[in-house]
Amino acid sequence: xxxxxxxxxxxxxxxxxxxxxxxxxxxxxxxxxxxxxxxxxxxxxxxxxxxxxxxxxxxxxxxxxxxxxxxxxxxxxxxxxxxxxxxxxxxxxxxxxxxxxxxxxxxxxxxxxxxxxxxxxxxxxxxxxxxxxxxxxxxxxxxxxxxxx
Numbered sequence: 514x515x516x517x518x519x520x521x522x523x524x525x526x527x528x529x530x531x532x533x534x535x536x537x538x539x540x541x542x543x544x545x546x547x548x549x550x551x552x553x554x555x556x557x558x559x560x561x562x563x564x565x566x567x568x569x570x571x572x573x574x575x576x577x578x579x580x581x582x583x584x585x586x587x588x589x590x591x592x593x594x595x596x597x598x599x600x601x602x603x604x605x606x607x608x609x610x611x612x613x614x615x616x617x618x619x620x621x622x623x624x625x626x627x628x629x630x631x632x633x634x635x636x637x638x639x640x641x642x643x644x645x646x647x648x649x650x651x652x653x654x655x656x657x658x659x660x661x662x
Contacts, residue, residue: 525583531651532586533578545605547576548614551589552634553599555619568631570619571599575611602634 536542555569574589576582593601606614610626619627 525580528583529578529580532576532583536576536578539605541605544608546608546611546615547603547605548573549576549586549589549601549603550574550630551593551596551599552602552619568619568627568634570617570622570627570630572618573614573616573622573630575615600636602636604630604634606630 536547539547541547550570550573552568552570555567556564557567559565574582574585576586589601593599613623613626622630
């Protein structure tokens with residue numbers, strides 16, 4: 514009798530598949546890059562003695578569907594959960610500015626980029642970036658397996 518060994522996916526493989534679906538499902542994925550970052554508010558003194566609230570970005574991490582990005586996401590999620598006065602954000606930025614943004618913090622970013630990021634950033638909840646979308650992807654995969662679509 515022949516035995517067929519079933520391939521069992523690890524949790525990491527499932528997470529990679531979900532990350533790939535999350536990125537590829539977004540229409541912006543063709544022309545934009547997906548970034549996550551930890552940031553907090555910083556107050557800078559202006560010339561007239563008043564203070565201006567700005568965004569203090571630690572490091573812009575470009576997310577692609579691979580193991581390194583998955584590890585970076587999990588690490589940043591943990592840091593954002595336990596570190597005070599910071600939050601985890603995500604944003605889609607045009608691919609043309611990749612060299613100006615990737616791996617940089619607010620100290621090395623152009624001021625106009627920091628303002629752009631501050632205006633269009635989205636807050637990632639403690640369970641992770643895009644929890645609702647991820648749950649929808651998981652449900653869709655269950656439906657595919659259940660109904661053989």
